[in-house]
Amino acid sequence: MPPSALGVAVVCMINMNRSMQAHSILQKKGFSVCSFGARSPVRLPGPTRCRPHPMRCDFSTRYVHMCDDLSRKDLECYRGNGILHILERKERIKPHPERFQECSDSFEVIFTCEERVYDQVVQELCAREQVTFRAVHVVDMDIEDTLEEATFRAFLICELCQSFQQADDMEDSGSAAVGSRGENRKEHSSHGLLLLTVMAGFGPLLIKNLCVGFRIRLYFL
Known part of the structure; x- marks a missing residue:
């Protein structure tokens, strides 16, 4: 093949x-x-596995917008647990989840x-x-x-x-x-x-x- x-x-x-x-x-x-x-909908990770983020997104929401929202909520927390890093890397692959x-x-x-x-x-x-x-x-x-x-x-x-x-x-x-x-x-x-x-x-x-x-x-x- x-x-x-x-x-x-x-x-x-x-x-x-x-x-x-x-x-x-x-x-x-x-x-x-x-x-x-x-x-559906997309559920963003929270500060810990036991505390999911309350925000719900549809699949057209861009990764950069998710990243911006989490940064406004608690930049130190989401940078520290790696969630922002994950979203930034995803943005380089494609604009939003499907x-x-x-x-x-x-x-x-x-x-x-x-x-x-x-x-x-x-x-x-x-x-x-x-x-x-x-x-x-x-x-x-x-x-x-x-x-x-x-x-x-x-x-x-x-x-x-x-x-x-x-x-x-x-x-x-x-x-x-x-x-x-x-x-x-x-x-x-x-x-x-x-x-x-x-x-x-x-x-x-x-x-x-x-x-x-x-x-x-x-x-x-």
Whole structure:
């Protein structure tokens, strides 16, 4: 598969940290990549994980405006906990978060960052009218919503994309790519990695398999 043929999407809950870390790394590696959130509205992080910011934004709110709002609220706090730094870096990648359900583009591979997001992505894909009759691989990787974990997992996502990119047939290589990474990184198996292949337009047939500690599911819709 030529490099330009692999379209990649990464979806987390609000398109702030996990999906954007992967977006940044994949973009630097030359992949055609988009990142999205799945929940609306966007909820900004608060001073601590237990104290979310009361401000709610829609997906058209620019990262620079979010940054300005937090700076006015408590510059020292949000600079100290790294939130402003995250928003400033996101602004260099794209102007504002995007919602997966509002995107009509097609992708060869979609990575989700937690099971709830995976469920929403699959629900959205299954509800769409079939147009291209092309398969899309949906890979769920449970990623803790911290900067360190998001960065670490973004490199793993990049490795998987490189495996897909080098394959002659993504249909045959999907399980192998996930499986080989699982064998090399057994310590990650407790987090769970879920591979789903979706083909719209063929009715509900579900095949389940187990492979190197990861759940692999194949859908034909």
